Amino acid sequence: MDDQTRMLAGLGGLGGLSHADVGDPDSVRKQLGQPQQDIGDILQQIMAITDESLDEAQARKHALNCHRMKPALFSVLCEIKEKTVLSIRGVQDEDPPDPQIMRLDNMLLAEGVSGPEKGGGSAAAAAAAAAAGGSPGSDGSIEHSDYRAKLAQIRQIYHSELEKYEQACSEFTNHVMNLLREQSRTRPISPKEIERMVGIIHRKFSSIQMQLKQSTCEAVMILRSRFLDARRKRRNFNKQATEVLNEYFYSHLSNPYPSEEAKEELAKKCAITVSQVSNWFGNKRIRYKKNIGKFQEEANLYAVKTAVDAASVSAQASQANSPATPNSGSSGSYKLSHTGDSAAFLGLCPAHLNGAGEAPLNIAPSQQSQVDTLPRATPLMEDYEDPLPHSFHVSSSWQDSAHASSVTSPLRPPGSVHSDTSN
DNA sequence: TGACATGATTACCT
DNA sequence: AGGTAATCATGTCA
Numbered sequence: 492m493d494d495q496t497r498m499l500a501g502l503g504g505l506g507g508l509s510h511a512d513v514g515d516p517d518s519v520r521k522q523l524g525q526p527q528q529d530i531g532d533i534l535q536q537i538m539a540i541t542d543e544s545l546d547e548a549q550a551r552k553h554a555l556n557c558h559r560m561k562p563a564l565f566s567v568l569c570e571i572k573e574k575t576v577l578s579i580r581g582v583q584d585e586d587p588p589d590p591q592i593m594r595l596d597n598m599l600l601a602e603g604v605s606g607p608e609k610g611g612g613s614a615a616a617a618a619a620a621a622a623a624g625g626s627p628g629s630d631g632s633i634e635h636s637d638y639r640a641k642l643a644q645i646r647q648i649y650h651s652e653l654e655k656y657e658q659a660c661s662e663f664t665n666h667v668m669n670l671l672r673e674q675s676r677t678r679p680i681s682p683k684e685i686e687r688m689v690g691i692i693h694r695k696f697s698s699i700q701m702q703l704k705q706s707t708c709e710a711v712m713i714l715r716s717r718f719l720d721a722r723r724k725r726r727n728f729n730k731q732a733t734e735v736l737n738e739y740f741y742s743h744l745s746n747p748y749p750s751e752e753a754k755e756e757l758a759k760k761c762a763i764t765v766s767q768v769s770n771w772f773g774n775k776r777i778r779y780k781k782n783i784g785k786f787q788e789e790a791n792l793y794a795v796k797t798a799v800d801a802a803s804v805s806a807q808a809s810q811a812n813s814p815a816t817p818n819s820g821s822s823g824s825y826k827l828s829h830t831g832d833s834a835a836f837l838g839l840c841p842a843h844l845n846g847a848g849e850a851p852l853n854i855a856p857s858q859q860s861q862v863d864t865l866p867r868a869t870p871l872m873e874d875y876e877d878p879l880p881h882s883f884h885v886s887s888s889w890q891d892s893a894h895a896s897s898v899t900s901p902l903r904p905p906g907s908v909h910s911d912t913s914n
Numbered sequence: 915t916g917a918c919a920t921g922a923t924t925a926c927c928t
Numbered sequence: 929a930g931g932t933a934a935t936c937a938t939g940t941c942a
Contacts, residue, residue, distance in 0.1 A: 725920075725921050725922070725937070725938050725939070726921085726938090726939080727919085727920065727921075727938095727939065727940080728920090728921080748930095748931085766922095767921075767922085769930080769931095770921060770922060770923090771920090771921075773930095773931070773932075773933095774920070774921070774922085776931085776932080777931095777932065777933065777934090778919095778920090780932095781933095
């Protein structure tokens with residue numbers, strides 16, 4: 492015999508219980524064996540309530556509630572319900588924390604959407620700014636602040652939505668709890684059941700929260716990809732950076748392979764990353780090799796520029812009463828201490844710039860003005876159409892594979908020997 | 915708007 | 929690991 496049958500059987504003895512027994516489930520159980528007829532009567536009364544008018548039903552309900560056996564009956568019913576229901580669902584109650592929620596939480600924390608406002612996300616923003624390739628002082632900070640602004644927007648939306656969910660959850664929970672408490676007067680609802688119901692509500696709401704977290708994560712991922720996809724966010728290097736790179740390239744034309752140290756120094760000087768320097772040189776080499784003619788003008792431009800810079804530095808050195816050693820000056824406006832190639836640029840000035848075809852180891856101030864006033868400071872390709880008599884064949888082999896026979900260095904005056912080959 | 919310039923990426927090579 | 933060559937994707941300019 493199960494509890495329910497026993498209880499129903501127990502109801503038969505309601506009339507025979509003393510007041511002292513009321514409220515004691517054991518006393519109810521003691522009444523097993525009382526006529527089943529009484530149970531049927533009570534049940535009929537209960538069922539009949541639905542057929543009665545509201546007032547009558549209320550009155551009858553009140554009468555039943557006031558019945559001396561009601562607390563005992565109620566308690567037994569609660570006990571039975573608790574046993575049966577909890578045994579079915581007890582296993583599900585203690586579910587472990589969802590790994591997906593944990594992942595989402597971790598990500599939101601790492602991205603700075605949840606958790607403390609300041610710390611999180613700045614690393615991602617910095618990465619985004621760095622990947623965008625902008626200089627730290629200009630474009631980089633713009634990218635950075637833009638990223639942060641959008642992240643803050645996401646954060647704000649996330650928190651306001653989360654707050655709404657939490658508020659709705661607590662309101663709904665209170666409502667349900669009140670309802671259950673109210674109902675617990677008339678039907679068997681144990682506190683544990685209410686507790687479990689609260690748990691169910693919280694789980695439902697947390698699944699909604701998970702959706703919110705998921706969509707927030709997606710938004711952050713999209714934002715990140717937009718800012719971190721450097722290809723999408725390609726920015727041309729600024730003029731100064733290009734000049735610095737070109738100066739190095741053309742002053743090391745025979746071996747335009749900067750060492751790691753040189754790359755680092757160039758990167759620092761141009762406010763770009765070392766890999767960007769590598770990219771630039773890779774592109775430059777291949778594009779120069781493919782179309783030397785196109786770059787001839789540029790090469791000469793930088794040759795003149797470098798020579799002029801060198802001359803002014805040299806002149807300054809002379810004025811400072813220093814010994815007039817040809818190579819004592821710097822290697823032009825661009826100086827790299829580690830290249831071991833600093834003298835190379837000294838032979839950069841195109842042959843026609845110093846009429847006699849001598850290596851322009853030094854350009855005096857008077858010559859500098861000559862350079863400045865040259866009718867055509869940047870010789871065109873025609874000037875090098877027959878380069879052999881004038882120009883110095885590049886001794887290195889970096890261009891050989893494609894244009895070995897035609898490649899010349901317009902930057903080397905006749906007879907000049909540079910130290911690039913050692914590089 | 916199309917052509918060209920240019921920084922980044924990728925596959926492959928040494 | 930670093931280079932080349934091809935290619936992509938975006939910026940710039942007439």
